[in-house]
Amino acid sequence: MTQASLKITEIFYSLQGESNTVGLPTVFVRLTGCPLRCGYCDSEYAFYGGERLLIDDILAQVASFNPRYICVTGGEPLAQRECLTLLSALCDAGYSVSLETSGALPVDDVDPRVIKVMDLKTPGSGEVGRNRWENIPLLTAQDQIKFVICSREDYEWARFKVDEHQLVGRVAEVLFSPSFGQVTPLSLAEWILADNLPVRFQLQLHKLLWNDVPGH
Numbered sequence: 001m002t003q004a005s006l007k008i009t010e011i012f013y014s015l016q017g018e019s020n021t022v023g024l025p026t027v028f029v030r031l032t033g034c035p036l037r038c039g040y041c042d043s044e045y046a047f048y049g050g051e052r053l054l055i056d057d058i059l060a061q062v063a064s065f066n067p068r069y070i071c072v073t074g075g076e077p078l079a080q081r082e083c084l085t086l087l088s089a090l091c092d093a094g095y096s097v098s099l100e101t102s103g104a105l106p107v108d109d110v111d112p113r114v115i116k117v118m119d120l121k122t123p124g125s126g127e128v129g130r131n132r133w134e135n136i137p138l139l140t141a142q143d144q145i146k147f148v149i150c151s152r153e154d155y156e157w158a159r160f161k162v163d164e165h166q167l168v169g170r171v172a173e174v175l176f177s178p179s180f181g182q183v184t185p186l187s188l189a190e191w192i193l194a195d196n197l198p199v200r201f202q203l204q205l206h207k208l209l210w211n212d213v214p215g216h
């Protein structure tokens with residue numbers, strides 16, 4: 001019996017919308033709360049509220065979907081210390097587990113079995129000052145780094161950071177996403193091609209399929 005508890009906004013089954021497991025059926029555990037306020041945030045409904053659940057109850061809800069892949073997301077999951085216990089419990093249960101994190105909090109103590117999908121916040125996000133650069137050496141060959149690009153200036157910044165920190169080769173994927181309504185997908189695709197960047201362009205599949213309705 002695991003008595004630790006966390007505040008949970010939602011647990012749902014959908015297709016992974018991002019990262020290199022895009023399209024795979026996945027259970028999402030969305031934790032409540034985030035200390036950041038990115039201008040493009042699409043999960044503001046997870047900032048407050050939520051329901052406090054024991055880890056055993058979370059595991060039971062997850063198991064009811066009979067999944068292979070679990071994504072722990074937010075909000076910022078690591079803002080709740082017990083997230084670390086939840087991540088290990090999900091790994092112990094035999095799932096393939098990923099963690100979506102803003103990159104603003106330490107990832108030192110995340111279970112090494114967990115695939116970290118870490119943002120680097122661009123200037124256009126409004127939260128570039130929150131990037132915890134000390135996290136980068138802690139990422140491994142199974143992890144992924146995501147940039148949400150809000151402008152051409154953001155693109156240039158991201159391109160510089162990819163080079164400065166030698167991100168390609170350090171992690172499994174470097175992901176570039178256009179910020180919805182700020183950069184057209186086509187513009188970002190053409191910039192990447194023109195510069196022959198070794199990064200993966202991605203669109204958010206769940207937005208294309210379900211128009212960003214919570215629970216998908």
Ligand code: SF4
Nearest residue numbers: 034036038041075102
């Ligand atoms: S870190 Fe994520 S959840 Fe938090 S404000 Fe930024 S986009 Fe929203």
